[in-house]
Amino acid sequence: MKKIFEIALGILAAIGGFVDIGDIVFNTVAGALFQYQLLWAVVIGVGAIITYSEMCGRVAVVSQRAAFDAVRERLGFGVGLLALVAGQLVNLLTLAAEIGGIALALQLLAGLPFRVLLVIAVLAMGLVIWAMPFEWIERVFGYIGLALLVFAVGAIKLHPDWGGVASGFVPHADTSDLAVYLFFVVGLLGAATVPYEVYFYSSGAIEERWTPKDLGINKANAIIGYSLGGLLSFALMITAAELFYPREISPETLGSVGLGANVPLGEIGLLLALIGILFAVSGAAIDTAFSGAYNLAQFFGWEWGKYRTAVEAPRFTLAWMVMLILGFLIVVTGVDPIQVTEYSVIFSVVALPATYIPILLVANDRAYMGNYANGGVANVFGIFYLVVILVVAVAAIPLMIISNMGQG
Amino acid sequence: MSGPVDLALGILDHQLLDSEGRRCGNVDDLELERVREGDPRVEAILAGPPVWRGRGAIGRLAAALARGRTVRVPWSEVEKVDSGVRLKQPAEAYGLGRGDTRARKLVAWIPGAER
Numbered sequence: 001m002k003k004i005f006e007i008a009l010g011i012l013a014a015i016g017g018f019v020d021i022g023d024i025v026f027n028t029v030a031g032a033l034f035q036y037q038l039l040w041a042v043v044i045g046v047g048a049i050i051t052y053s054e055m056c057g058r059v060a061v062v063s064q065r066a067a068f069d070a071v072r073e074r075l076g077f078g079v080g081l082l083a084l085v086a087g088q089l090v091n092l093l094t095l096a097a098e099i100g101g102i103a104l105a106l107q108l109l110a111g112l113p114f115r116v117l118l119v120i121a122v123l124a125m126g127l128v129i130w131a132m133p134f135e136w137i138e139r140v141f142g143y144i145g146l147a148l149l150v151f152a153v154g155a156i157k158l159h160p161d162w163g164g165v166a167s168g169f170v171p172h173a174d175t176s177d178l179a180v181y182l183f184f185v186v187g188l189l190g191a192a193t194v195p196y197e198v199y200f201y202s203s204g205a206i207e208e209r210w211t212p213k214d215l216g217i218n219k220a221n222a223i224i225g226y227s228l229g230g231l232l233s234f235a236l237m238i239t240a241a242e243l244f245y246p247r248e249i250s251p252e253t254l255g256s257v258g259l260g261a262n263v264p265l266g267e268i269g270l271l272l273a274l275i276g277i278l279f280a281v282s283g284a285a286i287d288t289a290f291s292g293a294y295n296l297a298q299f300f301g302w303e304w305g306k307y308r309t310a311v312e313a314p315r316f317t318l319a320w321m322v323m324l325i326l327g328f329l330i331v332v333t334g335v336d337p338i339q340v341t342e343y344s345v346i347f348s349v350v351a352l353p354a355t356y357i358p359i360l361l362v363a364n365d366r367a368y369m370g371n372y373a374n375g376g377v378a379n380v381f382g383i384f385y386l387v388v389i390l391v392v393a394v395a396a397i398p399l400m401i402i403s404n405m406g407q408g
Numbered sequence: 409m410s411g412p413v414d415l416a417l418g419i420l421d422h423q424l425l426d427s428e429g430r431r432c433g434n435v436d437d438l439e440l441e442r443v444r445e446g447d448p449r450v451e452a453i454l455a456g457p458p459v460w461r462g463r464g465a466i467g468r469l470a471a472a473l474a475r476g477r478t479v480r481v482p483w484s485e486v487e488k489v490d491s492g493v494r495l496k497q498p499a500e501a502y503g504l505g506r507g508d509t510r511a512r513k514l515v516a517w518i519p520g521a522e523r
């Protein structure tokens with residue numbers, strides 16, 4: 001019974017932790033522009049993140065190697081270093097976007113100037129990481145992020161055309177502007193699979209000292225948690241499809257995302273939506289800052305982990321602090337956080353294969369994994385999603401240029 | 409150690425762990441002997457930024473940008489090889505983990521740093 005309870009708690013945290021600023025932006029704009037047509041892209045993105053999270057969690061538990069340990073061991077120093085630089089640039093851009101998202105949500109809740117809220121956001125994140133134990137951080141932000149379920153209630157209350165919703169799960173393009181459509185396919189895939197999730201997930205398995213006994217929890221968190229997290233993405237897209245698509249409005253602000261809960265559910269809906277966004281995005285910011293520190297420490301062999309004290313892992317500690325400060329410096333320049341989000345998601349797709357390939361290689365290596373090496377199912381999905389990600393990674397930048405960042 | 413080990417995949421770029429289980433660097437390169445005689449042996453593990461020079465063009469660039477010393481750990485100091493390369497003594501005995509020693513001063517003053 002206690003075991004089931006524990007698994008359920010982990011899954012809940014995974015659901016609330018799934019959505020970040022990239023998912024919020026891309027799902028909402030995709031719904032506004034293409035109604036339900038792009039739901040299928042979310043399914044593929046969620047499938048990819050489930051497959052590779054499960055795999056890298058298993059690799060971490062069995063071989064005690066987190067993501068960038070595997071990257072360096074398999075790609076060697078030179079190519080590994082390129083993967084590190086690409087991964088860190090994407091992490092930094094993602095972190096800047098999340099910090100901007102926190103400040104935007106705070107602005108809608110409290111109404112202070114944006115730059116003041118940025119300072120508050122970064123200080124709060126730093127304090128939380130410094131003071132809270134690892135397990136708490138994951139849980140607290142995941143649970144309160146579940147307030148985003150208000151969008152699922154909102155989506156149902158808006159009475160979507162369910163037949164149309166169902167047809168959105170079958171890939172088809174009913175549009176005059178194929179480049180913009182494909183740009184959003186890339187964006188939705190990228191938003192669901194941002195690399196920090198894999199980095200964080202694998203190091204998290206070591207932080208929480210999982211053993212092969214916990215592989216069931218690993219599988220449940222990845223499969224159930226992320227599928228249900230994907231439902232939140234559907235809900236965001238469907239509410240946007242109901243509210244904005246018929247009126248040909250393109251939601252450009254976080255406030256208009258909140259309308260998806262405000263219109264069907266009133267003030268309380270809006271409040272829950274903003275709290276959900278605030279905590280989901282804050283959780284993502286923390287995960288991203290940690291990911292940056294994990295990657296550096298693993299590549300260069302430094303002591304790392306929140307289970308170590310700051311004195312025991314000082315370079316790791318300095319690394320997440322520097323990540324937070326750099327992320328802050330990017331958004332405080334006055335760039336539009338929503339645009340930073342879009343760029344971070346598109347570039348993250350480009351960097352993704354450098355993480356997925358070493359994980360797939362190590363997961364298949366029996367010298368590391370013994371009987372826990374990939375079976376047929378994990379390999380079929382692993383190779384399928386790797387091919388998809390490779391295609392998307394190659395297409396991402398050209399599509400970004402041709403579609404003028406999805407503006408047509 | 410028993411059984412054959414693939415040096416390139418099984419040792420190179422792996423984590424170094426000291427006698428207290430602390431992570432204290434990576435195997436940046438290996439010093440081999442008797443290669444010409446056809447009976448190669450690992451003499452020592454090499455770690456530290458100057459060693460990256462031997463790791464291709466990107467390694468040379470990284471070595472030029474980074475500061476630090478070469479640390480040479482004789483292979484006889486290796487306790488065992490599992491998820492990492494475990495050494496027989498604390499990191500300080502080899503001069504490993506000096507970056508963490510320097511960085512420690514920067515965080516140690518903050519309340520709660522030892523918790």
